[in-house]
Amino acid sequence: MNSEMHSSSDEDEVFFDLRPLFRIYKDGRIDRLSGNDIVPPSIDSQTGVSSKDVVIVPETGVGARLFLPKIKNSGEKLPLLVYIHGGGFCVETPFSSAYHHYVSSLVAEAKVVAVSINYRRAPENPLPIAYDDSWAVLQWIASHSNRNGTESWLNQHADFRRVFMVGDSAGANIVHNVALRAVETPLNDGVQIVGLGMVHPYFHGEEPLGPEATDEEKRENVDIMWLVACPSTSGCDDPRVNPATCPNLARLPCKRVLVFLAGLDLVRDGGEFYYETLKKSGWNGELDLMDVEGEFHIFHLSNPNSQKALAMKARLVSFLNQDCQELPQHLLRSSL
Template identity: 75%
Template sequence: MNSEMDSSSGEAEISFDFRPFFRIYKDGRIDRLAGNDIVPPSIDHQTGVSSKDFLIVPETSVAARIFLPKITTSAQKLPLLVYFHGGGFCVETPFSPEYHNYVSSLVAEANVVAVSVHYRRAPEHPLPIAYDDSWFALQWVASHSKRNGPESWLNKHADFGRLFLAGDSAGANIAHNLAMRAAETPLKNGLRIFGLGMVHPYFHGEEPLGPEASDEEKRQNVDLMWLSACPSTGGCDDPWVNPAACPNLAKLACKRVLVFLAECDVVRDGGLCYCETLRKSGWKGKLELMDVEGENHVFHISQPNSKKALAMQARLASFLNQVDQDYYHQEQLRSDHYVSLRSSL
């Protein structure tokens, strides 16, 4: 996939050509050939889902598109989803039509509040910048858990006892790495991540198995994608991208994990490796897997209304509506204690 333009033509030399998505030039510039369109926040009159944008860090342009389903009562508290878009760490945004529509549709079906994170992208902003931006956004979300944050929808309607992280492709990789970071650095106000949803997660290794290993061109693409996003890495056995190289996987800071795979996905084997490694790590949570036959990487974004994409969405929506019984037990104890104190006054 490496190619160079004829220097006599006056055009810059290309170091990495990943059409139809992007091209990276040797001088560091990037042509994003996809994911450049944006749509404004809106109200979907069919589903009742509303959206708005919030600039979290003006200096770095870290932002979020926030989605709220149709609210029936002002006291209604809904599961909270923090979503990270895919695109190889290099293309797409929460404001892209495909991602806006996907998250909006998921919010309508699952009846959740969603925060779709806009992080800075490689190669201009190489990893770990996307991880750091996403972590800052997650901490910003956590700052609302005492109902006094800057964003009213989160203060009024988010159930912080049901916090989920999710993403597709590179976004799933980000979600996983944030759950790993949360094991070492607590979220604000002691907030905990309940569940982690990963759609076609971008994981890789120096010695992958299956079709990825037998197709040298596809393997080279995956290698170069990682190296272009994270040039400071030691290679594809970096714990950020290879779960088998992560020494602390058992500490993954959530109780539930749902992984979606696709039969024809070039990084399917990385997702399988993740599941197998997590099972063997000693992690105490519950792992679920949905493997879809005959489909390619992130087909649910390009074919959102297909039967299999809708089935995936329904499964993820069900996952997002699980209840953290331990959290609610503690909340009930606090409530009972409060009632006892009031009755004794």
């Protein structure tokens, strides 16, 4: 967080105020108001999950936090979770308490290896930089598929036939766009993206579904958020944010997509728009939805021990293990 105190004249120059997340000034400065704490990597005494940090692109500092569950069989190969954090493209990191503890809990409960990507953030690093950084990390991950990469945890324990990408909010948007790059530039042989988990995903459009279309203040916030993150954009019909204009949507290179919605979410309409558009696109994978009533955006991070947050995590854990055991039919589509 920028700790400087701003004068009243600075306050007059505010371009976009999205407290409690961030505040951006007309000269490009940003006050990051959340996600600034750093949890060091460790071995969790309760779950046995180990974590460590790696720098993957030294020139830019792009890297990741890796997580490994407690291993009983040294030769065991586990599903690989690639997690991309949210925060409006502007705040949070894999090292903040919210994301460290959440990803660690997924690793413990789903028994997966995880790579939580540390991409460069807007507005200093506008899109497509976050897409490029995340793609670079995904390629680095794929370079381990022959078991001779630079990271021993991936060489020894990752099952590259069971790769899942999960992101929340802006992170879900990044997940979608990075996965689509694999259509034009396939990953190494043996690397298979099985599923995408889209948690309260950030998408938009000129004619979105739901009340956003008539709520001018809500729509303006969503519009500006995209402009701040991607000043070079062509607008709300940019295919990176509007799935209806995405030319390769029907070719999304995975077997399954699970979308999570929350009833009181600011960007719920965009998430529903994504679900409905993918459903109609001709993509032939399995598309599932979990809709949680009466909850706000990323409530599972702010209140992770609530009944609904735990139910949501259980659904995601099941999703990450679908190739190990199939889900019962009654879990394929649900709402809370």
